[in-house]
Amino acid sequence: MAPRQPRASLRRRTASALTTVGALLAAGMVVAPAAQALGTQTSWLEAAYNATSIGDSGASNADFDGLGGYFIRDLMADVPALTPGADNTLPGDASMHYVLGGTVPGVFDSVVGKSQSNDVSATLGHATKIAFIGAASIATQTSDVILGYADGTSQTVSVTLTDWCSDAPAGGNSSLGRTPKRWFQGSEQALSCGLWYTPTTTLRTTSTLASITWPQNQNFHVFAVATDATPAVLPVSGTVTLPASIGVGHAVALDPQDLPGSDLEGVTYGYTWKVDGTAVSTSAGYVVHEADLGKALTVTVTAHRSGYVPASVTSAPVTVQAGFQAVTAPQVEGTAGIGETLTIGQGQYTETGVTEAYQWYADGVPVPGATSSSLVVAYAQTGKDLTVRVTASKPGFGSLVRETGVVAVPQAPALTGGTPRVSGTPTVGATLTATPGSYSLPGVSVAYQWLRDGAAIAGAAGSTYVLTQADAGTRVSVRAVGTKALYDPLVTVSAPTAVVGGGKIGVTRGPAVSGTAAVGSRLSVVPGVYSVPGVKATYQWLRGSAAIPGATGATYTARPADKGARLSLRTTVVRTGFTTLTLTSGATAPVKAGKIVVRKKPKIKGKAKVGKKLKATKGKYTPGGVKIAYRWLRNGKAIKGASKKTYKVSAKDARKKLSVRVKVKKAGYKKVKVTSKKTAKAKR
DSSP states (O other): OOOOOTOOOOOOOOOSSSOHHHHHHHTTTBOOOOOOOOOOOTTTTTGOOOBBOEEEETOOOOOOSSSBBBBEEHHHHHHHOTTTOOOEEEEEEEEEEEEEEETTTOOOOOOOOOSSSSEEEHHHTTEEEEEEEEESSSOOOEEEEEEEESSSSSSEEEEEETTTOSSSSOOEEEEEEEEEEEEEETTOOOOEEEEEEEEEEOSSSSSSSEEEOOOOOOEEEEEEESSSSSBBOOOOOOOOOSOOOOEETOOEEGGGGGSSTTSTOOOOOEEEETTTEEEEEEESEEOOGGGGTTTTTEEEEEEOOSBBEEEEEEOOOOEEEEOOBBBOOOOEEEEOSTEEEEEEEOOOOOOSSSSEEEEEEETTEEEETOOOOEEEGGGGGGTTTTEEEEEEEEETSOOOOEEEOOOEEOOOOOBBBOOOOEESOOTTOOEEEEOOOOOSSSOOEEEEEEETTTTOOOOOSSEEEEOGGTTTTEEEEEEEEETTTTTEEEEEOOOOOSSBBOOOOEEEEOEESSSBTTTOEEEEEOOOOSSSTTOOOEEEEEEETOHHHHHHEEEEOOOOGGGGGGGGEEEEEEOBBBOOOEEEEEOOOBEEEEEEOOEEEEOOSSSOOOOEEEEEEEEEESSOOOEEEEEEEEETTOOOOSSSSSEEEEEEGBBBBBBEEEEEEEEEEEEEHHHHHHOBBBBB
């Protein structure tokens, strides 16, 4: 559906942007967004409005629900109770009057709850009852509204506002009126939406109402407060006077000190400028256009103050006269070629004291820094069309902007080539030399910057460079910047060298060996610390000076073959571009024999009785793989010939206690003897 045209929209000017006059801003005055449309009432609640909920079809100039949805102004005007700017009464109570905002597009027309307070003493100070008119934007909302009284007391009212598009009123709400459509996500949506009014709240009679504090609820929208009190009109006096003579281009400003109500505190202003009765601007000032020539210019100044109905004063009309005009057209002089100077002379105007500002353009794009009356043509402008925009101005008048005709600049040869070459051996301490490439044009100056892996090397800006330790393991290149007057600098980079070699790896702390030098014990590498990052270290464990086959890890468990020898570690440190570094740690003490740990003692199984056979368990030990030898004992003394795992109890053992002693041994480890517990006395 094609968007409808808003009835109350102001005629827009596109020939020139409307400007706000600096004098008003400098005075610190707050400018209201716009004045009310002609022939409508103004809501006394207007100063409290902080949201735009009423918009126009197709304009996307409001947002009620945070999703781009809003009430359509024209459709509201078709419903008497919803007509913006109309003085209406609540259904069933003619004493309760209200006026809805929304008469002018794009301005605030409703109150959204943000915990703010508004002074309402001027209008509601004489009220005996009020009702709230509004709607919830997302689902029905209930919030507390605090009414403040002049004696310092307050009254909390729980206010429910039904969802704008619901057909089921909540919290005692009644429908004020509905429109058949709403604007939603880029089009008119056939969904009936409207406003609601709450039950009447009776005010206290012991004091007068002074303020309303709104809840913290951004889905809670109040469009008006109906009341039985007569709204107070802001008491202002004085007139608005325009200059007696106004010409085309004139920037018209009003003196803030002379505006009606300037003697009152808290007053803000809105403006409506009209030409022959048609509104053309709502800015604080107005620049007169050629189309206004011979027509009547007026301004209506509307004074606003919280709690009051705004008051408006309109100036007497002034007929627009002719402003200053150009007598001659601007023209570029000179030869359009690279290195040539083009100029534009001072124009002639119908007024004296006119100054000019310039901006040169190449193919419609501003030439950076080209803001004088002359331009030396550079290569960047060759092959392009040059124009000049001349802005003529005079205090009290608007600006007159003109453009020259097109000046075509022939294409000039481009500056090309110049890729440098690097010679020399890429080794630390060697000198590299940069040789400039050939350029397509003479007279080119060359500057260099040496690069390490593409990054600039501090202080390396000559044609030669001595490779340092910092360059080892990197690739070095050189960047050449060729410059020639009137040409953009030409930047080229050489091919990189091979990886720079000859670097030396410094040792901050050498590698070392930690752990106990004993068979079966694990030794570990304490890594070294080096001056060059990114190195790779490999290891080889040594027995004396000989490499131990397969021992190349960061840990090593001493073997039986190591007993009595000294162990050390050979570390090889490498990185591309650096000389390989080989380091040998200090040697350990001679490797001691290992210690066999008894995990479980041997036991005797069987009955100690003459003629019976006993059996010994060997026990458990660390490390594994040990060799076991047995010796049976009678009352703690060795039994001759009893060296097997089993033993047959003899008559000699009667009334004696038997035990077994196990001898544990392994190559590289100290021998261990372990004796079992004794049996009871052997029986016959």
